[in-house]
Amino acid sequence: PPSPYTDAELVGFMDRNGLGTVATRANIIRTLLERKYIRYSGKYVIPTPKGLFFYETVRGMKIADASLTSGWEAELAQIERGERTPEEFLDSVLELVKGITGEIRRIQRPEE
Known part of the structure; x- marks a missing residue:
């Protein structure tokens, strides 16, 4: 380690x-x-142990990628410049959350 x-x-x-x-x-x-x-x-x-469990659960997922937050910061800057709407940003976040939630659910309850 x-x-x-x-x-x-x-x-x-x-x-x-x-x-x-x-x-x-x-x-x-x-x-x-x-x-x-x-x-x-x-x-x-x-x-x-709780932190290690969480890390092992999300390791390799988009939510654990540092580029996610830097990407969001870039998108928020686009909103500030009027190049993107807040609704577009929130829609993309919602889609990401749905994908991550589905990914975590599949890990917690593998398909039979």
Whole structure:
């Protein structure tokens, strides 16, 4: 397994991989802590069994791809410039959610 990260290393990883913004990264980490997906072991942030289960469930899915959030940011910028409507963006998010939900359901209840 990879070495655990300190807070600063985790924020650096998030920055290099386009996860969150400077203003939201600390809140993302706080939310993961509150939901018990991660915990501290000394100065290191490590995943909990719940966090590892969640990761294994979504690994390889679109929802776990960092390009998803950067793509959304690009689409929101298009809305700001008037190149796309909010409704078009929300429709695409709805389709994505339907696809991901179906994918997770298939994993949880494999076809017989």
